[in-house]
């Protein structure tokens with residue numbers, strides 16, 4: 466039976482703005498309060514989806530969320546009509562309104578962790594929504610994320626959904642951004658690599674000094690248990706705390722992997738040699754051969770990796786067995802990174818080609834090509850069971866770009882977030898979107 470990897474990209478929501486909400490994420494901090502362009506952001510994301518589809522990859526779409534999050538604000542004690550809630554929070558606690566307006570659900574690499582059916586005990590594809598409990602603006606995503614994922618992958622014969630882990634820092638879970646799957650073929654049993662930033666309970670693991678380590682070992686272990694993964698198919702590795710303190714807030718800012726290839730920075734992990742050996746060993750027992758490409762710090766410093774998002778790239782397997790790397794424009798703008806990439810593709814490396822995309826609107830909040838996609842490896846029968854409304858086609862691309870043009874503003878500053886009209890615009894747009902993507906009712910305003 467044939468299998469493939471499908472990239473489901475997050476559609477940027479109509480309230481995309483630069484709130485400076487993510488301490489430890491250098492781009493989010495340094496672009497705080499800049500004026501954003503939600504329309505351009507959504508179109509940049511759609512252009513990437515269309516380009517991948519045109520190259521022959523199966524591409525999906527993941528819907529954005531209802532913002533401002535009025536239901537969340539009511540839970541925090543704001544009352545009255547929706548417009549009154551917005552006016553009160555704008556007056557009393559502007560940072561909370563900004564957080565309640567974030568379009569951060571676009572970074573769907575943080576939506577969930579996904580294990581393909583070849584790896585799980587019950588032979589179904591498993592999803593665990595990420596609790597994202599390190600930041601308020603992200604912690605409010607998972608209830609809607611769960612409903613959207615269930616509307617996309619509804620067939621219980623093939624798909625199993627788990628609620629987010631307990632909403633405490635000890636089980637901090639950031640989803641697929643800290644999870645990489647290696648395999649020979651997408652349909653074969655693979656090795657799932659979970660990278661954590663700290664341990665909640667075991668003090669032997671070091672932790673960063675400055676910035677938060679969002680993912681805990683205990684959260685990763687819980688996800689592996691929920692998904693029914695076997696010990697032979699799992700590797701846990703610790704992220705180097707020193708790089709977290711340099712702005713590497715997720716593993717996908719310093720490493721990316723797919724198939725038999727791991728592309729990583731020399732400083733990405735602790736105990737790298739033993740870790741790579743374990744990956745190699747476990748993958749070889751699954752019939753694969755790990756090809757580890759280590760980028761030396763002498764060629765690309767961590768600072769350049771963080772600034773350019775070299776590793777937040779999409780590593781895509783092409784039909785001929787070679788790999789394609791999708792990188793953001795910022796990689797071309799960085800001479801050292803760009804020179805490294807030229808050498809990489811000229812060498813005998815499994816990465817044969819690099820393609821560059823302009824994702825500046827998302828990048829300015831610390832979200833590159835890899836943040837914008839959730840990968841789901843599917844067998845043919847499973848792909849056939851996915852809601853067809855969310856699979857990208859030329860007509861769907863046209864209707865989504867027209868939908869963006871009809872509903873999105875082309876500038877968004879802090880003041881715009883206080884406008885009660887924005888909520889109505891957002892709800893009108895999302896109501897229409899659920900029809901375009903055939904999702905049914907998934908948003909709080911639709912559920913009553």
Ligand code: SUG
Nearest residue numbers: 484485486487493572574642715836
């Ligand atoms: O969680 N930025 C996101 C970026 C997530 C990137 N995802 C991956 N690496 N997979 C975050 O830090 C910034 C929002 C703001 O400041 O307005 C933000 O949430």
